[in-house]
Amino acid sequence: MMRCALVVNPHSGRRRGDEVAAAAHTRLTAAGAEVVVVRGADTSGARAHLETVIAGGLDAVVVVGGDGALHAVLDLVVRHDLLLGLLPAGTGNDTARSTGIPVGDATAAVDIVLAGHERRLDVARTGEGVHVMTVVASGFDSKVNERANAMRWPRGNMRYNLAIVAELRAFSPLPFSITLDDRVIEREAMLVAVGNGPSFGGGLRICEGAAMDDGLLDVCIINPVSKAKLLRVFPRLYRGTHVSLPEFERHRVRSVTLSSPGIVAYGDGERLGALPVSAEVVPGAVRLLSPVPSP
Numbered sequence: 001m002m003r004c005a006l007v008v009n010p011h012s013g014r015r016r017g018d019e020v021a022a023a024a025h026t027r028l029t030a031a032g033a034e035v036v037v038v039r040g041a042d043t044s045g046a047r048a049h050l051e052t053v054i055a056g057g058l059d060a061v062v063v064v065g066g067d068g069a070l071h072a073v074l075d076l077v078v079r080h081d082l083l084l085g086l087l088p089a090g091t092g093n094d095t096a097r098s099t100g101i102p103v104g105d106a107t108a109a110v111d112i113v114l115a116g117h118e119r120r121l122d123v124a125r126t127g128e129g130v131h132v133m134t135v136v137a138s139g140f141d142s143k144v145n146e147r148a149n150a151m152r153w154p155r156g157n158m159r160y161n162l163a164i165v166a167e168l169r170a171f172s173p174l175p176f177s178i179t180l181d182d183r184v185i186e187r188e189a190m191l192v193a194v195g196n197g198p199s200f201g202g203g204l205r206i207c208e209g210a211a212m213d214d215g216l217l218d219v220c221i222i223n224p225v226s227k228a229k230l231l232r233v234f235p236r237l238y239r240g241t242h243v244s245l246p247e248f249e250r251h252r253v254r255s256v257t258l259s260s261p262g263i264v265a266y267g268d269g270e271r272l273g274a275l276p277v278s279a280e281v282v283p284g285a286v287r288l289l290s291p292v293p294s295p
């Protein structure tokens with residue numbers, strides 16, 4: 001019998017987490033799984049609770065939430081080599097989007113967990129030991145995040161929209177120093193994103209073409225572009241067709257270090273801290289319960 005921890009983030013996706021978790025609990029139990037619900041007031045509470053459950057013996061961690069909820073427990077899942085299930089309940093859900101796990105159909109997502117197909121995926125590990133499943137991003141994107149996080153009003157997506165408009169007005173290209181494996185390049189850039197997976201921010205395919213099982217990270221650089229052009233081509237991010245623009249530059253590496261004075265990085269939408277940030281790929285570190293097994 002499978003013993004699994006159902007890690008519920010009650011804050012995910014406007015509180016959809018509890019709803020999805022209740023339905024999943026019923027379905028997993030009916031299928032014969034032993035389910036332990038893990039909840040915490042915040043990420044550290046959830047992690048502490050999960051650690052005690054892991055100590056008691058566990059086969060799988062099933063995360064109910066978005067990329068932030070997965071990010072919070074990813075290092076524990078990897079360290080203990082546990083199976084990972086994902087029941088999307090966030091607003092972005094980029095890991096789910098990139099791996100074919102249905103967003104908005106909780107029953108279908110639970111069935112993928114129950115089917116038990118294991119797919120090995122890479123993970124990006126920062127120099128600080130933080131594990132990132134989707135994208136590490138810095139530059140325009142992290143400036144927008146910093147600005148939005150400092151705003152008290154309004155709430156939700158509108159705060160981001162206002163932060164984007166305000167940041168766009170003030171923004172100019174940033175001086176980056178980027179170490180690609182053992183080669184250093186210098187660039188003035190709008191944004192540098194390091195993709196284990198292709199998308200962040202809810203389907204923005206910034207690192208289009210990044211495969212999560214190729215043993216490599218995609219370092220995607222948006223070189224300087226006028227504000228007018230940035231606004232014009234922004235929608236192409238949702239289709240990933242920006243990669244054909246002359247300002248788009250990509251390098252595939254095993255390790256990378258990003259530096260730019262006064263700039264911070266975000267990973268899986270969570271604040272990682274001030275640059276420099278380094279990341280290396282850990283091939284096949286994640287055992288995702290996936291619609292398709294590893295070949």
Ligand SMILES: Nc1ncnc2c1ncn2[C@@H]1O[C@H](COP(=O)(O)OP(=O)(O)OP(=O)(O)O)[C@@H](O)[C@H]1O
Binds near residue numbers: 040068
């Ligand atoms: N298990 C947890 N318990 C409590 N709080 C958590 C837990 N996991 C994450 N959090 C906090 O909740 C926030 C939101 O989580 P999450 O990212 O899952 O939802 P979302 O923002 O709606 O989705 P997405 O990241 O996919 O856009 C995170 O930034 C984190 O601070």
